[in-house]
Amino acid sequence: METIFKAIQDITRSYDVPPQDIVSLIYERVDVNGEGELTLEEFISGAKEHPDIMEMLTKMMDLTNVLVIIVQGRRKSV
Incomplete structure (x- = not known):
């Protein structure tokens, strides 16, 4: 579970x-x-x-930061 939360944090920045606290x-x-x-099911x-x-x-699953990166990346390549 800790690995999953760490991966989510890496994606969302x-x-x-800390994942271990979660x-x-x-x-x-x-x-x-x-x-x-x-x-x-228990989870x-x-x-x-x-x-x-x-x-x-x-809050952890909020993808706003990811979308900003995607949009800014698109603007740079246009």
């Missing part, structure tokens, strides 16, 4: 929260059984139950 928070809040594993339902996690993930 948004490094506000993963720790998700496991603290969502892994209610303390198994150390989450299925996709989705657990994240939906915690507005702060949803807000963090929503």
Whole structure:
């Protein structure tokens, strides 16, 4: 999971929260059984139950920076 969040941050160039902190928070809040594993279904339902996690993930997935880079890149090549 940490690798996925790191990759997302590399794409969006948004490094506000370290990936290991994101993963720790998700496991603290969502892994209610303390198994150390989450299925996709557990992750989705657990994240939906915690507005702060949803807000963090929503901000993380904001592609505004990526679109700016694409648009600026197009202008340079025109």
